[in-house]
Amino acid sequence: MQIRSYKYRLRPSRAQVALLDAMLRDFGGLYNAGLQQRIEAYRRRKLSLRYGHQAGELKACRAVDPDGLGRWSFSALQQVLRRLDQTYTAFFKRRRGFPRFRASARFHSATFRVGDGLTIRKDRRLGIVGVPGGVKVVWHRDLPQDAKLGTAILTRQQGKWYVVLSVEAAFAETCGTGTVGIDLGLNSLIATSDGETVAMPRFARRAQKAQRRRQRALARCQRGSKRRLKAKACLAAGSARIARQRRDHLHKLSRSLVSRYRGIAFEDLNMAGLTKGMLARSVHDAAWSLLVQLVQFKAESAGADVVMVDPRGTSQTCPTCGTIKAKTLAERRHRCECGTDLDRDVAAARIVHQRAFGSGRDIGLRRSSQRIAA
Ligand SMILES: [Zn+2]
Incomplete structure (x- = not known):
């Protein structure tokens, strides 16, 4: 058995996008709050909090905030705290810098376990706790027949939504001869x-031409202007598209x-x-x-x-x-x-x-x- 990732584009409705954005904002908030708590616990009481401590408080946090954290999948919230825990561990093993607070606009992904907080429904849409209606998926290729689904990572990249499914299956590719x-x-x-x-x-050559045009447009914009921001976003979207196509x-x-x-x-x-x-x-x-x-x-x-x-x-x-x-x-x-x-x-x-x-x-x-x- 092997594990591979399958990435699919999502096509959420406008209302669903608003909810997904809100979800990542809340997750980012939880991440920051968890970090704050760890820093203060250490500063005031020389206590090193662990994942278990923090996850134990989740239930109470959700109960007092039914329109915020209370809306989302419990296990996905646990994953946020686990992620914080991992950044800490990485820091203490000196592999990474000290965990930083993250602007919630820069919190771009959420991890689920398939079947818990995120499901693939009979109508082939994604069911996500807190997001009514099922999110449309572009199934550009099929999952393997005997696939066992592990985690699902929901990500936002340049305003587009994707799900990355980790799939365990016996992949039986064969090669040719010669x-x-x-x-x-x-x-x-x-x-x-x-x-x-x-x-x-x-398409690559055409895209490159368009990209050079966008570059020139950006160069003409005044520093600090709204137009410049727009041109910059346009350029970034262009490079992302080229990378995807390539x-x-x-x-x-x-x-x-x-x-x-x-x-x-x-x-x-x-x-x-x-x-x-x-x-x-x-x-x-x-x-x-x-x-x-x-x-x-x-x-x-x-x-x-x-x-x-x-x-x-x-x-x-x-x-x-x-x-x-x-x-x-x-x-x-x-x-x-x-x-x-x-x-x-x-x-x-x-x-x-x-x-x-x-x-x-x-x-x-x-x-x-x-x-x-x-
Ligand atoms: Zn010769």
């Missing part, structure tokens, strides 16, 4: 040794690679720094490292292998005869005297493949260091 080498393309997002190239999705696209790409291959080789770009000497690589790089991460994760549960190879010279070597042939960045094809004529990124991907899995033809490059990803 092996592939993958090159971080100059012209495309990736190229594979099988000759496939995957372009940077069009993640989604890379999830699908990595899934498709793992389901087709058993051995997948990448260039280890951490090993030799920037090898291809391009300036506008930051966007590409971010996508690349996320892709490698996702493939590694999916490969692990599907029983596929990921191999990282030395990236030096991949774009300069002929995959057929092994001749080193320097290319300028402008040259988009690999043409060699031996008759090989390939897309330059596909040629590089073949070298990556050979370094990882060999090719029967030893061309002296496999000496270069190689490591198997954990």
Whole structure:
């Protein structure tokens, strides 16, 4: 059995949003009150309060505040105090700073146990204690058949609501057969040794253009003005959208690679720094490292292998005869005297493949260091 997170977008009604906001505000208030109590208990009586002490008082707190704390799930309130307790423990283990008071507007999530304070109703809506009517969920993918649900985290991100369900199930993914080498393309997002190239999705380029426009709009606004705040929020929402879309696209790409291959080789770009000497690589790089991460994760549960190879010279070597042939960045094809004529990124991907899995033809490059990803 394995535990994984499934995240779904929620579509609460306007009235429900008001209640959810109020809930997080109350939870934030409880967190702060709990922190205050701990600090004062220590200052006045040298007492270190524990979770048990504080949770013991919850019942009374709810009873005197039926329109506030009394509205919400008891176990979710316990979770707030538990969270405070964890921050304390982390502080005393010197892993974190002393817990801070949190502005309630910055308290963005609440933890529930599924079936206790938060349920998935027969009509597939979320039932949340204190929020009448059931909250609509966008079930963009199904939960696994035999899923056992653990916790549910309700979060607010840039004004949007999500639920993250932790799911325990026997995930039975399988991988494909065969092996592939993958090159971080100059012209495309990736190229594979099988000759496939995957372009940077069009929406990403369009979104980037829009983002630059928003940046300029922000720059024109006067410091401290309302307009500037608005422009800033707009910019932040834009970057969040781009990150979401990129993640989604890379999830699908990595899934498709793992389901087709058993051995997948990448260039280890951490090993030799920037090898291809391009300036506008930051966007590409971010996508690349996320892709490698996702493939590694999916490969692990599907029983596929990921191999990282030395990236030096991949774009300069002929995959057929092994001749080193320097290319300028402008040259988009690999043409060699031996008759090989390939897309330059596909040629590089073949070298990556050979370094990882060999090719029967030893061309002296496999000496270069190689490591198997954990
Ligand atoms: Zn050649």
